[in-house]
Amino acid sequence: MDIFVNRRRVLGMGGAALATALMPRLAKAQQGQDINVGVVLPLSGPSAQFGINSKNGLELAVEELNAAGGIKALGGAQIRLIVADSTSAPTAAATAAQRLIAQNEVVAVIGAYVSSLTLAVSEVMERRGIPLLTISYADQLTERGFKTVFRLNPKASTLGQAQVTGSIEIAAASGAKLERAAILYEDTAYGTSQSAGLRKASQAAGLSLVMDEAYPQGITDVTPLINKLRASEAQVVFAVSYLNDTLQIVRTMRQQKVLLPVVGGAGGFILPEFASALGELSEGVLSVNSSNYDLDEAHAKRYRDRFNYPMVHDAIEHAALIEVLGQSLETAAATTSEALRGAVAAKRFEGGWLDGMPGGAADFDDTGHNVLAEPIMIQWRSGEMATVWPTERQKMKPVWVS
Amino acid sequence: MTSLVQAIIDGLMVGGVYAVISIGLTLVFGVLGIVNFAQAEFLMLGMYIAYFAWAALGLDPLAGAFLAFGIVFALGYGLQRTIIQRVLKAPAVSQVFLTVGLLIVMENGALLAFGSQIRSVTTAYQTKSLQIGPFFVSLPYLAAFLMSIASGVSLWWVLNRSWLGMAIRATAIDPMAGRLIGINIDRVMAIAFGLGVGLTAFGGAVVLPYLSVFPTAGSQFVVLMFTVAVLGGLGSVAGAVVGGLAVGVITSVSALMFPIQLQNLVLFLVFIAILALRPDGLMGRA
Known part of the structure; x- marks a missing residue:
């Protein structure tokens, strides 16, 4: 089994390297330092379509955020997504998260769409005390007393x-x-x-x-x-x-x-x-x-024009996670995981990409569950x-x- | 009773497909003496060829299956002459690494070339079935079954009635003696490898009307393929047919009594029991 994990990991690393290299360099002067955000998604294997939709949603939201001046509380710092392929194996997903933390000093990780993968990633994140923002549905994600898991969607x-x-x-x-x-x-x-x-x-x-x-x-x-x-x-x-x-x-x-x-x-x-x-x-x-493009047609149109594909729920919700992350970084005005975690836990989020969510807002309780999520x-x-x-x-x- | 008969019908239908995709594996082992771990990737390739033939040319996957066979046969022939041939006399470990390497290259190559999205064809017969009394025979299953049986019979004819078939069988039994009586062993082996992977690709194309294709589609069939080939007796073409039908019926009937999640458990219990009694498989060469 090891050989499969390694093969996909190598591929994931290649994909991540490629994705970072191809990220458009924005004309905006980069005053603050880049803020690295890890992304673990299934980009190969049977769940890859969901991973790609999710990644597109993240990228569009980050591009717009950066183009609008980045994180103002941090001197216009730009968000940089570091993408890794989780494949469809929980062990590979956990390894990808570990690598992002060790090599890229990420302040938070977003992922991994498929619940069984997110469960594996969340174990790593909890040990390291770094926030994990997710849209995965499985109930137990927010029922294990973890302090670092924040789930936007209904259970x-x-x-x-x-x-x-x-x-x-x-x-x-x-x-x-x-x-x-x-x-x-x-x-x-x-x-x-x-x-x-x-x-x-x-x-x-x-x-x-x-x-x-x-x-x-x-x-x-x-x-x-x-x-x-x-x-x-x-x-x-x-x-x-x-x-x-x-x-x-x-x-x-x-x-x-x-x-x-x-x-x-x-x-x-x-x-x-x-x-x-x-x-x-x-x-x-x-x-x-858990969301639909007809709830927020303005954002959905920008997505459809850009990717020539409807803004499916995975894209909407991942864009909304960037909204949550951006607003939290503004509040925290710091890039430590602890400050960021505190801001995500304390704040009520609304506006921007969150308009696409049925509740239009997010507020995480002690378990990391969004009490405003609606199916x-x-x-x-x-x-x-x-x-x-x-x-x-x-x-x-x-x-x-x- | 009705449900048992229905389960047997369904089992035979999918079993026919299992047979044709596994014949390739068993043929390659029988003639070349190597276990091709990349075999299921040729199934994926066959599915893609049939898919693109459908998407670009409007060719039905059942017709696309012949195209898939032709292209993959040529590819297999070339692969055998260029890389497989070099490890035929090498230690088994090298052979395993080569075919596993091929598997990795093909799967990731497909990911690069075709992207990761799940693709599926739309055909008229896809959602139809024949109704005979209380029984349903799914048309895409029936089509896949008939195509598989036809290709199996053609292969049997080639192996038993043509000069090429005799050469292939002779090579399988004793390559050295074959060479002595004037058979171009290298060529025969390349043809056998091409036929083996081509048939698997053909099987991939005929299941496309009821399944979808994506780069790791082959991996859904790896275990099944090896189970069929080993159950029937690795190296025996007739064994692959018997094994395929048996696996189809066992999995289908077991779903009547147990949750479908236990399908593979039941299959492997039967598998272990059969191998305990007949270590060379049902039709294994003693």
Whole structure:
């Protein structure tokens, strides 16, 4: 196994070196010293698409921040992102974080998108007392008494509950009553903790779970799952999956004529590739989400113009993390990890890139959980994601396709 | 009962694909005597060729499979003549390092060349199935199965009925004797390697309608491929077919009784039991 880790690490280092070399040199005079911020994201392997979206969001937000004069409290210091590839292996992610700390004197680390990777990175960060800003969903990230982890997004279990509650409400609005549901989830940290939320909310809502099954992430044949699903007589499927497995599940259901509505649990359901690969099968599919581009169209347009790709939630939230980091550095007026950690923990953040978040703001409690985070639901409509739930955030009325 | 029959149908369908991707591995071992750890990367390559043929030329992946076979055959032929041939007489460790090195180069090369995004084709039959009574036969699975069987039969014909096949078999049995009776051993080995990786690439292309391609797509199949080849008997083409079908059915039926997460556990328990009784695999050459 060692050889794989090393190979990817070497590649990651190469990628990081390349990324730093290609970073645009800004015309602005650099008065203060650069502030190094570590970034650990999956840039190769099956989760790479998420890593790339995240990285683009970070880069755009940092470019704009630097161009606007950097951190004024620190004499216009510029933020410099040092990017490392976490691959898809937790050990590689932890090693990447360790290297960033040892070699680049980073004040904070942002990452690692995939919950199981973030968990590994957070262990390293906690030992070194350096803040870790993340958007990963897994509940346990902020439930281990760590002082350095700050999570912008709702917990996976909260998303799971929203997935159930939102579906029940949307179905009820069109006169459908949900009684039996099935849960399919990938078996790493994200799927497992989100499924716990699904289970809890289903129980609370009196929804009986006629199927509840985990599957390995690299699955290549989902037919056994779909056969079980057909036999289960569920009325709705809650799926918590990344892209590769999502496509297999949706296509195989259609093949086997299991025509139930699938309600996604973020992950692969909220990528543009979902709609491009599935075409008309994507129309009307609902998914829970932690932010969406129609909530802040001004920022989203800048992103779309720049990358020719919609500003997906990973990009929005990572840009929002830069907002949090920038505002914290202004408050701390220092580049020590301790001062920065204190500022992130104490301050309430709003404005700028945070406008794209459903709550529009961030305020971290003692565990590092953002108490203002809110889950939403989106629906695929003509190839775009529209925010449809809850009603107060709604940009379009939802349709229940059963 | 219905679900058991359905599981067996599904298992046979995917098993057919497992067979064709593993035939390549077993053929290379049988003729060249080396274990090609990079074999699954040729599957990934086949998927990419079929994907780009679909994206750029509008070619269905099932037709693209022939293109994938052709291109990868040529690549395999070239690779054998230039680098694999040099380690044929080297210690096993060198052979392992070479093929693992090739794996690393190919996977990262794909990452550089194609980027990391997950790509997937859209075809009309992708979401269709045949319904026979209470049973469903997925069309993309059926297509992949039929294509795999056809390629397996073609290979069998080549090996058993053509001069080339005889030369390949002779080389597998005794290269020295083959050379003495006038077979160009180096060429035959290069052809065998090309056929082996070409078939795996072909298998990659035919599964593209129901799977997606990305640089590490091959790694999903590595363990499966070796399980099939070893279960059937490494070096035996018929063994790969039997092994592939067996692995497909075992994993599919086990999902009826156990959670799908235990699929591999059940598979490997059966695997260990079979190897304990028949150390050379189901169709192993004694």
